[in-house]
Amino acid sequence: MADTGKLHREKHVKYFKRMLQIIPGQFASLDTHRMTIAYFALSGLDLLGALHEVEKxxxxxxEWIYSLQVVPNSSGTNLLHCGFRGSSTLGHSFDTKKSQQQNIAYDSGHVTMSYTALACLLILGDDLSRVNRPAVAAGLRSLQQEDGSFSCVPEGSETDMRFVYCACCVSHMLNDWSGMNKEKTISYILNSISYEGGVGQGPGGEAHGGPTFCSIASLFLMDELDMSLTLQQKEKLKRWCIFRQQSGFQGRPNKPVDTCYSFWIGATLQLLGVLDLTxxxxxRTFILSTQSAITGGLAKWPDISPDPLHTYLGICGLALMGEPGLAAVHPALNITQRAADHLFNLQKVWEDGS
Ligand SMILES: [Zn+2]
Structure with missing residues (x-):
């Protein structure tokens, strides 16, 4: 039953804790992407001020996250495969004590898993000292295409704005941009701006809320948001984003509203400084209407089963609007401001030590 009025905080805390324990059968196909589910759950608990619930x-x-890091073998032949895996479903089996040198075929980093692994480590207060930063950067370099876009794995995959964003997050978090050619990345983003004012997954694509966030957050993380877009491009972009509000936000014109776009579009507007025009x-009423008062969790629409992505992004959308009881969110890195501040403190230490 849809429920508006108040956020069922305790239920959502339980929902995220459950997602950390076991993946429900309906999400079994996500087994190779378990890192992303851990990220939704941990960052969600952080937003809800409930990380202490998983203190033990x-x-x-x-240790589980570090066990999924693919590091260089003794001969360095797998350098382009370095980064983080999403789970031990493929490649070497789960073993936190096994030598990280014993990589086998199918042990390849995935750029989204590298981003969410680093995010999880920061949320948990880790100092990233066991991250092989040069190897992660080398892994990123192998993913960038001639047109500036990124694939997600070195074996080849679709290439689009989602992986551009993840590569920018990884580079920003490690304070190391040697894993990409920034000019090519910016060029890919600018070539993907549609006539509508928003941004598509690639050149010639329809403007869409997801890649619009990915591209604008990427420019922000590269410190290029102010300089790379013309005033007219910025104004058209703001207009396109603001017009995505119906009740909640939709991802494209004439599509139904969906909880996740309260973050994708909301965070873009926040980065552009105009979220308060919505x-x-x-x-808020739409987001709360998608929560389950029985199991906890939020769904894309009212009265359907919740899932971790929409639960997290719905709560993020509320946090962007200053919902009482929720932590502030860093709109470009998509982690709490608290976790981002922990990162910035670590980066100061790295800079002082170098
Ligand atoms: Zn959605």
Whole structure:
């Protein structure tokens, strides 16, 4: 039953804790992407001010994440495969004590898993000292295409704005941009701006809320948002984003509203400094209508089963609008401001030490 009025905070805390314990059968196909589910759950608990609820499990989760890091073998022949895996479904089996040198075929980093692994480590308070930063950067370099876009794995895959964003997050978090050619990345983003004002997955694509966020957040993380877009491009972009508000936000014109776009579009508007031009009451009412008061969790629409992505992004959307009881969110890195501040403190230490 759809429920508006208040955020069922305790239920959502339980929902995220459950997602950390076991993946429900309906999400079994996501087994190779378990890192992303851990990220939704951990960052969600952080937003809800409930990370202490997994205090006892924190260290075990950190060890699990590091066990999924693909590092260079003794001859360095797998350097382009370095980064983080999403789970031990493929490649070497789960073993936190096994030598990281024993990589086998199918052990390849995935750029989204590298981003979410680093995000999880930061959320958990880790100092990233066990991250092989040069190897992660080398892995990124192997993913960038001639047109500036990124694939997600070195074996080849679709290439689009999602992976551009993940590559920018990884580079920003590691304070190391040697994993990409920034000029090519910016060129790919600018070539993907549609006549509508928003941004598509690639050149010639229809403007869409997801890649619009990915591209604008990427420019922000590269410190290029102010300089790379013309005033007219910025104004058209703001207009396109603001017009995505119906009750909640939709991802494209004439599509139904969906909880996740309260973050994808909301965070873009926040980065552009105009989120307050939208109707917060309307957005809040829609987001709350998609939560389950029984199992906890939020769905893309009212009265359907919740999932971790929409639960997390719906709560993020509320946090952007200043919902009481929720932590502030860093709109470009998509982690709490608290976790981002932890990162910036680490980066200061790295800079002082170099
Ligand atoms: Zn959605």
């Amino acid at each position: 499990e924190k260290q075990a989760i950190i 109707n917060f009451l309307c957005s």
